[in-house]
Amino acid sequence: MEITSIHRPKIVVIGSCNTDMVVKANRLPVPGETILGGTFYMNPGGKGANQAIAASRLGAEVTFISKIGYDLFGLQALEIYKSEKINTDFIFTDQKSPSGVALISVDSFGENSIIVAPGASRSLSLEDIDKAKEKIKEADIVLMQLEVPLETVEYAASIANEYGKKVILNPAPASTLSDSFLRNVHTILPNRIEAEMLSGIKVMDTESAHRAAEAIGEKGIENVVITLGKDGAYVKEKDEFTMIPAKEVETIDTTGAGDVFCGAFSVHLSEGHSLAEAVRFANAAAALAVTRIGAQSAIPYKREVIV
Numbered sequence: 631m632e633i634t635s636i637h638r639p640k641i642v643v644i645g646s647c648n649t650d651m652v653v654k655a656n657r658l659p660v661p662g663e664t665i666l667g668g669t670f671y672m673n674p675g676g677k678g679a680n681q682a683i684a685a686s687r688l689g690a691e692v693t694f695i696s697k698i699g700y701d702l703f704g705l706q707a708l709e710i711y712k713s714e715k716i717n718t719d720f721i722f723t724d725q726k727s728p729s730g731v732a733l734i735s736v737d738s739f740g741e742n743s744i745i746v747a748p749g750a751s752r753s754l755s756l757e758d759i760d761k762a763k764e765k766i767k768e769a770d771i772v773l774m775q776l777e778v779p780l781e782t783v784e785y786a787a788s789i790a791n792e793y794g795k796k797v798i799l800n801p802a803p804a805s806t807l808s809d810s811f812l813r814n815v816h817t818i819l820p821n822r823i824e825a826e827m828l829s830g831i832k833v834m835d836t837e838s839a840h841r842a843a844e845a846i847g848e849k850g851i852e853n854v855v856i857t858l859g860k861d862g863a864y865v866k867e868k869d870e871f872t873m874i875p876a877k878e879v880e881t882i883d884t885t886g887a888g889d890v891f892c893g894a895f896s897v898h899l900s901e902g903h904s905l906a907e908a909v910r911f912a913n914a915a916a917a918l919a920v921t922r923i924g925a926q927s928a929i930p931y932k933r934e935v936i937v
Contacts, residue, residue: 639900641690642762642769643893644786645678646751646777647721648730649703650925652885657737668735674710675732675925676751677775677802680886684893685773686714688915689932690900693717693765695758695786697778699729699750710926720762724750730777740881740920746777746803754778759786767793770900773892775800780807787814796899800892801828813850817905819892820846825856836873839864843871853905857891859884862913867905874909877917886925891916894935910937 655668682694694716698704700723707729711718730749736742759766759782766772772790774783774797787797796816801807804820804827812818822833829845831838833856843854843866854866862876894915898908914937915930922928 639690639770639897640693640768641685641896641900642693642695642766642772643678643682643685644695644754644759644772644774644778644783645681646676646730646748646775647674647679647696647698647704647707648676648732648746648748648751648777649673649707650675650732650734650885652734652736652924654736654883654923655738658735658741658743671924673924673927674707675886676730677777677800677889678751679707679711680889680925680929681773681775681800681893681896682711682716683714683926684890684915684929685897686716687929687931688894688897688935690897691717693720693762693769695720695754695762695765697722697724697750697754697758699723699727700725701729703731704729704750717765720758720765722754722758724753727753734885736883736885740884742883742885748777751778754782756782756785758782759789763789766790766795769795771796771798771896773798773800773896775802775892776805777803780805784808784811784814787811790814798892798896798899800888802888809849815851817853817855817895817899818846818851819855819857819895821857821859821888833858836864839873840871855895855905855909857888863891863909865906865909872906874906874913876913879917879921881920883923883928884920886928887916887919889925890919890929893929911935
């Protein structure tokens, strides 16, 4: 379906802002082990920030609702968002907590392990969401993750739902979510681990992905997209189920690929495309991202993405 309108979709992203401290080594250490010979990178990150930048680079008008500390990391992040043409009017400053950081180890296969110290992201409050109500009212889509307090995410989803907005939820990191919250969600985008947490079904193959998507759907969500990394994504759109394969690429670094998928999916869906088309576009964008180092530095621009 070709979209002829020049309307840029308006997306509100509610989530975390972190600084990623990345060490790349041949393999990940086992507990108690020191590995010598790694390479260090310091990159801006956070699921919310990554998804906001992805949505902006891929063609949306983005407002980012987040919280930073009054420190160098926070101020630096703010400058980056401005350079990415993101509306930063609702990035609040916490005078007591530091900005969030993530410690990331990446091995030679591109697999990673991550520890996040959320800092100021944990104090994003209901009052902060209230201040941004007008922006939520103007949005086509509200995109959220779970690196900020759950009650804040639930509150934002209920407001967005009242305004008739599509809520896209990336339920990461994995968490137990109430059915009342999930009923306010238009589409949920879990990975294998998050899908298992939500459904109680271990996702190993297409058949188990189907059962997990059905179980998640029974909680009141019409649309479920389970991302399966290099295998692609399993899609439940109302009563239709489809396996959409990923593009085959040489993987260098998977950090932030899921965030690129979420941002890309939200943009394409808000442009009037079907759920399956949005997944294909998101797969193509994420495939590009894994061929590059880093999270935000790897996010592609719209002109680069070929479905």
